[in-house]
Amino acid sequence: MTPSAPGTPTHEHTSLSQGLHFVGPDVPSVADLQNCIHCGFCLPTCPTYVATGQELESPRGRLHLISAVHDGRIEATDRTLAHFDRCLQCRACETACPSGVPYGRIMEDARASIMANAPTAQPVSWRLRALALRYVVARRPVLRFVLDLGRLYSRSGLQRIARGPLRRLLPAKIARMESSIPVLTETPFRETGTLASPREVTARVALLLGCMHGEMYPRMHEATVRVLAHAGCEVVAPPEQVCCGALHSHAGDAETARALARRNIAAFEAAGVDAVIVNAAGCGAAMKEYDRLLRNDPHWGPRAQRFSHSVKDVLEYVAERDFAHDLGTVDETVTLQEACHLAHAQKIREAPRRILRAIPGLRIEELKTPDRCCGSAGIYSFVQPDLSAAILDAKMEDVMRTGADVICTANPGCTLQLQAGVVRTGMHAEVRHVIEVLDQAVRAGAAR
């Protein structure tokens, strides 16, 4: 392999004519791959390795496969790609790695370089996933139509029946998949324009509404807006914003991710704000990496760099502001499930704890492995239901040991997965974003 700068695309091995190889502008960098010294420190932190005990389901094993495809020693067969598919892209291996291997971008690049093959050569499941993400998730009217059908299912009572008397009659796999469908009874959050304008404004910020979370968990946005106002922020939501493209990047559809990134950069630049606030860790991580996504684009690259610096996770942002004044008591026991894309991709671990510790009356019980993935990972629970369920079971065992009333998260995907875990275990616990718990304290303080 010929070394190149980290993250620099290479176009080696694009001339092989048979089978699937890495092609296009996103081929994983040799330098990134060569960083791996095969020490295996990442193995015990990898949920898929822990669940299966197989080297090829570990970061080291997958890096070995990616290097072999890169060098043309093997072709990317369905069997090889199945090992890519079983990766959660949780990036726990990055945190554990003493050698600084940027596993997340290597895996994203590998997937993008498979998807850059001719459409007819791409694996059917990958093509279908990309089409669904491109034509449903990235298109707001279509996505809203699909979610409205889900809302009908929840509100009609059918979901309650499926989770109640019918549950024991359903095949285990169907029951498991059903428990992953969100309960859509709340009115979605679709507001744009100025969302909050407190009396004393010390900063002006814009909120990412996202494709899913305002539809599934409107209370997260409502809480975010109230807390930001409490911390002195005027909050706006530019109507031109779109889905962040994280799911598209993870699935290897770099072109759709780049198209969405350009639209978001333009929308948020026009808002002229001090920061772009994101309350979904997966979306925030993707938006902080727009600079890399658009690195080869001479027009958008520099704009993406400026934009990425303006993106802040809501917990990171609030923890640095004057948020702890006038809080009321919250008499609950919480535990914290660290979202992978907050802890491992954005390296934010202290901010959620700082916020929770500041809430009067709140008791915090730590998990044994708070930064171990819950098995959600975007659409992983739908495409890898068995492995996702095994990872969730381990997580729920850890949660139950704490005796918490509330499981705190920082990502809507984790919320959905943990809610499925609560249904499966029959636990009596709620799942809430950390910002919702802080909002509870803000409202309790205001009501005194």
Ligand code: SF4
């Ligand atoms: S990203 Fe997560 S699942 Fe994938 S190899 Fe790394 S630790 Fe394992």
Ligand code: SF4
């Ligand atoms: S990815 Fe890092 S921790 Fe894992 S084997 Fe390679 S060098 Fe070691």
